[in-house]
Amino acid sequence: MKNLLVVSCLKDDNYAHISIHLLKEKLADVKAGVEKKSAELQADVLYLLPEGEKVDGIDCEVRYGAYNPTLGNPYSVAQLLAGNLPRPMIQDDFVATYEDYEVSVMTPEEAYLLATGKNVRFVAVTADGKTEIKEVEIGTKAGSICDAGSAKAVLIGGQKGTFVKPESLADYEIRADRDDYAITVFSQDECMVQTAVSIMEQAWASSCGKCVLCREGTLQFKTIVTEMTTGKAKVTDLDLIREVGELIEIGAYCPFGRAMAKPLISAVNLFQDEFEEHIKRKTCKCGKCYKAAAVYLILPDLCTGCGDCVDECDEDAIDGKANFIHMIDQDMCEQCGKCVSACDEDAIVKWEDAKLPKLPKKLTKVGKF
Numbered sequence: 001m002k003n004l005l006v007v008s009c010l011k012d013d014n015y016a017h018i019s020i021h022l023l024k025e026k027l028a029d030v031k032a033g034v035e036k037k038s039a040e041l042q043a044d045v046l047y048l049l050p051e052g053e054k055v056d057g058i059d060c061e062v063r064y065g066a067y068n069p070t071l072g073n074p075y076s077v078a079q080l081l082a083g084n085l086p087r088p089m090i091q092d093d094f095v096a097t098y099e100d101y102e103v104s105v106m107t108p109e110e111a112y113l114l115a116t117g118k119n120v121r122f123v124a125v126t127a128d129g130k131t132e133i134k135e136v137e138i139g140t141k142a143g144s145i146c147d148a149g150s151a152k153a154v155l156i157g158g159q160k161g162t163f164v165k166p167e168s169l170a171d172y173e174i175r176a177d178r179d180d181y182a183i184t185v186f187s188q189d190e191c192m193v194q195t196a197v198s199i200m201e202q203a204w205a206s207s208c209g210k211c212v213l214c215r216e217g218t219l220q221f222k223t224i225v226t227e228m229t230t231g232k233a234k235v236t237d238l239d240l241i242r243e244v245g246e247l248i249e250i251g252a253y254c255p256f257g258r259a260m261a262k263p264l265i266s267a268v269n270l271f272q273d274e275f276e277e278h279i280k281r282k283t284c285k286c287g288k289c290y291k292a293a294a295v296y297l298i299l300p301d302l303c304t305g306c307g308d309c310v311d312e313c314d315e316d317a318i319d320g321k322a323n324f325i326h327m328i329d330q331d332m333c334e335q336c337g338k339c340v341s342a343c344d345e346d347a348i349v350k351w352e353d354a355k356l357p358k359l360p361k362k363l364t365k366v367g368k369f
Helices: 018-025 027-041 074-081 108-116 166-171 192-206 212-227 236-251 255-259 262-270 272-281 308-312 338-342
Strands: 002-008 043-050 061-065 101-106 120-127 130-137 153-156 162-164 182-186 295-298 348-351
Touching: 002 027, 002 074, 018 027, 018 043, 018 108, 018 120, 027 043, 027 101, 027 108, 043 074, 061 074, 074 101, 101 108, 108 120, 153 166, 153 262, 162 166, 162 262, 192 212, 192 262, 192 272, 212 236, 212 255, 236 255, 236 262, 236 272, 262 272, 308 338, 338 348
Parallel strands: 002 043, 002 101, 043 061, 120 182
Antiparallel strands: 120 130, 153 162, 153 182, 295 348
């Protein structure tokens, strides 16, 4: 059987597109490393590039695909080449094959390190919406390559990373196991709940779907944190995230699956007050969530306690009795809007402001609030 060495640029984290950077900026070194490895394996060479990317100077076969965290795994790569979903096989003794080739995989960074012999890692540092990819010596403190200043939080490690406070950067080293290839700074005006939504949407899109824990876990986490921005979540969801995250870390099939909950869990632990505020008060101080996620409210100064809205609500989400200001249970409300049409006093409104008005916490007589 012949050997095929695949240079995969599709394994990159969404926060650190390092492979294409190396092909465009350090192609000679990357090619030297690839040639050295291919000679060792006596292998043909194929490059996997992201869709739409073009790199001048590659003189062997090129294929294209989408980013996927499993595409450093030979079996996953072989599946992609065969036109199937890229799903990994992690047994140590498993041999991945494609047509009449045995498949091996390396990344451009691995090729660069093989060619140069350097003891470095490439780190994508993102702040203020701009990303700079830096070549960093192993053992370097993260704080020396990233000035987080008065930032709100820093995500170290991208989609499989951990949120820390800016002052904690001094405690983190760039390591040879490549956990720190992305350092992303989040400013004070960033909503951590909305950030969690974005990260979990990325995790859900990145999951290959092979194992139930990752496939269903990413979907459920995405759903739960999204509900925190739409008035549907419960306080118990925070403990649920922690408990399920621990199970996934132990039982998921591949390294991505086992680590994908880390950003969410660390965000919840670091900013629990902010998450609870979204759930309990249904407000976002940053104005990033509830500005777009409207809720229906009964304005206490206009409600006459007539009960028409109670009769109209199919979900029994409105609590009230005659001559008492009615209240909407946001956990039960399906936001159908039928109550608005039923109210002749225009007391029920669709509220889109991040800051909620003052509302009664228990049934109160009309005119007494």
